[in-house]
Amino acid sequence: MTALPATSEAGARVPMGASLRPLLRLVIPALLVVGAYAFMGPEQFVxxxxxxxxxxxxxxxxxxxxxxxxxxxxxHGDMFMMGAFVSLTFLGQILGLTGSITEIAKLAPLLVAAFFISMIVMGAVGVTIERLAYKPLRAAPRLAPLITAIGVSFILQNIVMLKYGPYQTNSPKIFPSVDIVIGTAKIPALSLFIIVVAVVMMIALQLFIGRTRLGRAMRSTAADRDAAQLMGVNINRTIAITFLIGAALAGAAGVVNGLQYGVSRFDDGFQAGLKAFTAAVLGGIGNTVGAALGGFIIGFIEVGATVMGFSRWGPAIVFGTLVIVLVFRPSGLLGQQLGERA
Amino acid sequence: MKLARVGAALAAAAIVVSACGGSSGGNKVLTIGISFPLSGSSLASAGPARDGALLAIKDFTLAGYTIKTTIFDHAVNGSHDPQQGSKDMTTLVADPTVVGVVGPFNSSIAKVQIPISNEAGLLQCSPANTNPDLTKGDAGKQLRAKAPDKINYVRVATTDDIQGPAVATYGIKTLNLKSVAIIDDTETYGKGIADAFAAEWTKLGGTVVGREGAPKGTTDYTAILTKFAAAKPDAVFYGGVTSTGGGLVRKQMEQSGLTGLAYLGGDGIQDGNGSTDGGYISIAGAAAANSFSSVAAIHDIPGAADFAAKYKAEYKVDLGSYSASGYACAQIILQAIKTAAAKGDVTREAVRAAATDTATKFDTVLGPVSFDAVGDTSQKIISMYKVDMTAAGGKGDWIFDYQVDYK
Structure with missing residues (x-):
């Protein structure tokens, strides 16, 4: 688990050349963002x-x-897909909504409820899966839980396929399609809402990991499970909480996906999961800031490819970039979790 | 996912049983295979074609022979799957009683099945394949590389080198559109029809202001559509089928500044009304208004009322877009069996030769059909449809507009 430099524990090892790095870390991304904005224009940037x-x-x-x-x-990709189905079941089938809701007083509580329900349900599903499928294999060779994870993925897909059928199911687009006009560009309010929701959740996660007791337990478990246990960290609970938070975030992503695209399918989790996994590896797997950064980078690569006229090559360019990054930086852009593990 | 496999396994088991049977009651057993994607959203379009074929086979009798059918579903996860399609064809050619196959439905499946059936000399009739490269030119020759002189694949659907241009003509002449942005699903059918459409659109004096592709599994089309919006087209053309993105693109046009624009497509988005699970109109919802599509087959079939009544009596539902085509394919195979029987023994080769004889005129529900030297139909009729959101009880449905014979 990563800790932001600002929140790292007192006495953490300071790497050489630390004085220059923070500056570069700010300047290079800032230049890239400005460059992307100038190249794509505000609509494609959003x-x-x-x-x-x-x-x-x-x-x-x-x-x-x-x-x-x-x-x-x-x-995990299927957790995202299920999150989308939880949300569409709640909004579309239980509440019977179909179109957009323009009154903010009505829309806000619905959105809060959709996020809340999807995140709670998926969090519970995540913890259950960990308890039933992964925990018994914690001491097994690493290949065993990996294969189990693939099995769990098929089970989740089939559950949803049997319940909702092997075709696209409509998800009510309750967010009104209102545009915010910036100069000549029209930016959908929904897009801004999604970006804000995601960024708020990421910041909350960083604060949780960096500033709370449970967060510290997670970091210490990640660094050295045995030592953490000896120091009194409840390993089982800490791992369960990690799954809970990860699955809840996937649930939130599912809600957002439903609002944005209005359609879900039982195998949506495969492609999305593959790309998100690529994002995590790109940023440095095990590193939460890296994963968030990787996600945005993949978004920019895909849209950038379309802007340049290579829409057909989108997936190839994404995975090609991954290969190139891994050749030159095998541990991802930001490296794996800080220091502790190679 | 697993259901399709189980279905295929059951069908394979059925074949083994029928193969062991060899003959029943002194009659020689002939099997007609049916190979379609039959689960998920594919069922809405391919199901009626299967039902049409079964209806024709049910009525058929020939002294000394027992006709059986075996149905294969190559939909995996609700969408046509080339790997499963080729596996099914391998199973079909291995069964010596199989003398003809109705199917497949999608051009990408035909591409993998034709080399297998061609090598075995097994007659295949597709009610709905429209990609020209399956039969014509070097591409067609390549698929028939094993037995180039023995045409074994015929189709009753008009090809996309006619369907694509027909949609272009409709857009420019009937709808008075000038500029179009084109997106396809990068598959055999989708890209093929989009290319044919684009060429004709330009030829008729229209402009193509955007050309993009996004493969099956794409969920986010906003970047492509934002690009389109900047070019301010009069219409968007989608080359592909609903399950590879046809409905999603229409739905997302709304949030990308392309609200209400005319939406054109081929027969890939012509898949049932607003209550059909996973169908174009049901996914696009209210946004489906102002959509137009074609079907590569005759709409006003001769004796339509009789056929429609017979179909409804059997299945309790109205005809689908390719019901009559499925029926016609089965009719052609059955007529070829009859011809072979009259000449002597009904063998796979005799049936194939009888069906692909360019001099034969088959009397089908679609009207008289004959096949050219590569197996394409003499019927070159395209029917045009538009969405009426007040139809099907307010849920929306495709309404027939007109049909054109491009002979």
């Missing part, structure tokens, strides 16, 4: 941010679980 925000929310779950038990949880 498209990339929106897409990236969804990938980032999913990528966080991959990276947190990997950070703490070194498991690539291949069922």
């Amino acid at each position: 498209n990339a941010m929106t897409r990236g925000a969804i990938y980032a929310l999913i990528a966080l779950g991959y990276t947190m679980v990997y950070g703490i038990i070194e498991l690539i949880n291949f069922a």
Whole structure:
């Protein structure tokens, strides 16, 4: 689990050349963002941010679980898909909503309820899966839980397919399609809402990991499980909480996906999961800031490819970038979890 | 996911049983295979074609022979799957009693099935394949590389080198549109029809202001649509089927500044009304208004009322877009069996030769049909449809506009 430099524990090892790095870390990304904005224009910039925000929310779950038990949880993409179905079941089938709701006084509580329900349900599903499928294998060779994760992925997909059918199901687009006009550009309010929601959740996660007792337990478990246990950290509870948070974020991403695209399918989790996993590896798997960054980078790569006229090559360019980054920086852009593990 | 496999396994088991049977009651057993994607959203479009074929086979009798059918579903996860399609065809050619196959439905499946059926000399009739490269030119020859002189694949659907241009003509002449942005699903059918559409659109004096592709599984089309919006087209053309993105693109046009624009497509988005699960109109919802699509088959079939009544009596539902085509394919295979029987023994080769004889005129529910030297139909009729949101009890449905014979 990562800690932001600002929140790192007192006495943490300070690497050489630390005086220059923070500056570069700020200047280079800032230049890239400004460059992307100038190149794409405001509308495509927001498209990339929106897409990236969804990938980032999913990528966080991959990276947190990997950070703490070194498991690539291949069922995580399906948690995202299920989150979307929980939300569409609640909004569309239980409340019977179909169109957009223009009154903010009505819309706000619905959105809060949709996020709340989806995150709670998916959090519970995440903890249950960890308890039933992964915990018994904690001492097993690493390949065993990996294969189990693929099995869990199939089970989740089939559950949803049997319940909702193997086709696209409509998700009510309750967010009104209002545009915010900036100069000549029209930015959908929904996109801004999605970006804000995602960023707020990411900041909350960083604060949780960096500033709370449970967060510290997570970091210490990630760094050295045995030592943490000897120091009195409840390992089982800490791992369960990691799954809870990761799955809840996937649930939130599912809600956002439903609002934005209005359609869900039982195998949506595969592609999204693969790209989010790529985002996590790109940023440095095990590193939460890296996962968020990786998500946005993939959003920009995909939209950038379309802007340049390579829409057909979108997935190839994403995975090609991953290969190139891994060749030159095998531990991802921001490196794996700070220091502790190679 | 698993259901499709189980279905295929059951069908395979059925074949083994029928193969062991060899003959029943002194009659020689002939099997007609049916190979379609039959689960998920594919069922809405391919199901009626299967039902049409079964209806024709049910009525058929020939002294000395027992006709059986075996149905294969190559939909995996609700969408046509080339790997499953080729596996099914391998199973079909391995069964010596199979003398003809109705199917497949999608061009990308035909592409993998034709080389297998061609090598075995097994007759295949597709009610709905429209990609020209399956039969014509070097691409067609390549698929028939194993037995180039023995045409074994015929189709009753008009090809996309006619369907694509027909939609373009409709857009420019009937709807008076000038500029169009085109997106396809990068598959055999989708990209093919989009290319044919684009060429004709330009030829008729229209302008193509955007051309993009996004593969199956894409959920976010906003970047492509934002790009389109900047070019201010009069319409968007989608090359592909609903399950690869046809409905999603329409739905997302709203949030990308393309609200209410005309939406054109081929037969890939012509899949049932607003209550059809996973169908174009049901996914696009209210946004489906102002959509137009074609079907690569005759709409006003001769004797339509009789056929429609017969179909309804059997299945309790109205005809689908390709019901009559499925029926016609089965009719052609059955007529070829009859011809072979009259000449001597009904063998796979005799049936294939009888069906692909360019001099034969088949009397089908679609009207008289004959096949050219590569197996394409002599019927070159395209029917145009538009969405009426007041139809099907306010849920929206495709309403027939007109049909054109491009002969």
